Amino acid sequence: MLDQTAVEKLDVEAVNKGAKQNAQPLYAARQKVHPKRAEGTYRRLKWIIMAVTLGIYYITPWLRWDRGPHAPDQAVLIDMANRRFYFFFVEIWPQEFIYIAGLLVMAGVGLFLITSVVGRAWCGYTCPQTVWTDLFLVIERFFEGDRNARIRLDKEPWTGSKIAKKLAKHATWLVIAVATGGAWIFYFADAPTLAYNFATGQAPFIAYATVAVLTATTYVFGGIMREQVCIYMCPWPRIQAAMLDENSLVVTYNDWRGEPRMRGQKKAKAQGLLPGDCVDCNACVAVCPTGIDIRDGQQLECITCALCIDACDAVMDKVGHERGLISYATLADYNHNMRVAMGGENSGAIDPSNVRDQNGNFVDAIRGFKWREMLRLRTIIYTAAWAAIGIALLIALGTRDRLEVNVLHDRNPVFTTLSDGSIRNGYTVKILNMVAEPRTITLTLDGLPGAVMAINGIDAEPGTTFDIPVEPDKLRPLRVFVSQPRDMVAPGSTPFSFIVEEGEAGETDIYNANFEAPE
């Protein structure tokens, strides 16, 4: 075993520790958390995820996508004014909102799936609150140094250098906050145009208001409130308990090999004590962004960011133990190993001699995580549901109509008798040309003997077929009068069809309408 003195014992206490809160006032002031910088596998993964998510957020509105001269060339655009949503090759009309709803359902099921497999991975890695807090912490460390320096600085009187550091930090935070709010609005209008108008003061008031609100929330949530948002404002920590089961991987302090925790293990051994692996260095507490002690067990405040795993692994490397004193583990494995450590009992003291053999290796009864545990009924059902919705959406998207006709029959009057005794019905026919190019749509009246139609505003002899030019990506409403000669009129209601066709693409749509005549 290596020299214990190589591991620094950190002077730190978990500010959100249960017992600590037990002073039990009615209201408790927030105790500032000063997370120490962590290094390791998970921290690297989090840097990558942060870069990717922030990159997607900031760059997406600037991507271009050529849709021809009649539609915007912004790859992702929510065009509120024209009621259109563009996503690369997909264009959604308001009545196709079902696709967005489907995506939201997928996101929900996906969240259930991820949570049942690896716990609050969303919270720990991809939640904007986590990503921006991480980013704000980078700024904080840059100006004020790491944990100990920051604690010292906070205790110092307000000197010029302290004011300068704090000012620089808050100014940088504000710049990021403005950029965050600024990026948001570009999803709702042409980004380059809006950027120019925004800078020159010509953008609409709502753009400035949105940026102001998002600047404030980003600054306050990412810079000042941080873990308070997760602990007190977010509902997910309350819901997650229902999503987890005993086979979910969660960040776990493995008491069964860590206890009894002890500092100065050499000395202890010399005294005949058998220490666990935990050297009680508090590194896990120092890096925790929500200010908890993971060794107290799973708790509401833990966002499973896994930084304590990185911190502990580094210490385990130094002291020559296996990594994974704090690890992703399932409750089932943990309970099993605990029983082993307690000599087969469900409670009692942990005895390290039950865990390791004389060579210092784990005994065979100790269980580690097996990938197979991820495959269980719950995760399979979630995956199947998620995939089924996804496939259904893709099929629906691939086969959806880009030409539609909707018809509204006049109710007042239901029919009109004309001079020559023929019967006329009025309809509002709406032709939807859902592609971004002008098209001539053929409207045909089908299945009503002898009937002809006339269309308001279109100068042509009444007939059964009309060529209707429709503007790109537009709906064209038509007032259509259908009349049937007196001797062909059937009493009551007669079904017939309006058919729209587009020659080139061979698209067609049918609306089954009724023709009403006196009984």
Place this chain on the structure above:
Amino acid sequence: MADDKKDIDAVSGVETTGHEWDGIKELNNPLPRWWLWTFYATIVWTIGYTIAYPAWPGITGATAGVLGWSSRGQLAEEMDAARAEQAVYLSRIEQADVNAIAADPELVQFAVAGGSSAFKVYCVQCHGSGAAGGEGYPNLNDDDWIWGGTLEDIAWTIRHGIRHEPDLDTRFNDMPAYGRDQILDRDQISDVAWYVRQMSGQEYDEEAAARGAETFEIECSACHGIDGEGVPELGGPRLNDAIWLYGGSHAEIVAQINNPQQGVMPAWGDRLGETTVKQLAVYVHQLGGGQ
């Protein structure tokens, strides 16, 4: 709690409220202080809000608020804005004649909307909300026009009314009461009625109709046309079609010849103004029967 001793939860070390449901105890964690401050901030906000906006009730009304905002005022502002937008179109409609309006799709859209809303206020009482009329009240959807169905004819009718005597340009005619004033006898009237049935393509008495044809030519054709095709310039209704204002049975036709009912319509020109009259004309014209 039953006793004064604080109940401390063993797992978290936090005091409980003493409330217990099925073995689950409610922890009494302290509320974060910022939450308290947020609560106070909302109270401060309400004070500012009630000063800025109408809020505190009094005996005769409420405080007006220093910003001077009122929902009535906001409505007035929105109405003014809408009127300003409409004014652009209204001035174009004012300057154009009805045919020019009908040739401009933008103005048609505006005039149809405006005409439709005016129609629902001033016209539906007689012509019905769908403009389908009723007995004695013409259906405006069909292609049968007593006084002509072009845009100009319709506009004139709306502007000056029908038999509206104070207006010198009003549509006016008068069908003699052939029976009441004893111009024709009962048999002659019956015969003419059968002839009218014949020309409108309905079942009829051949002999009577043949006799009535002669009488029709002498007495009726001046206003109703030789073949009953109507004379819109004189307001002589068309008789050889399927549309009947007062009914097309033999008895109803006889009654109309005997002692005619004559409809009236007010002159709307002075009451509604020329822009509204034009919009109404465009609206009525596009209902399906316009010529």
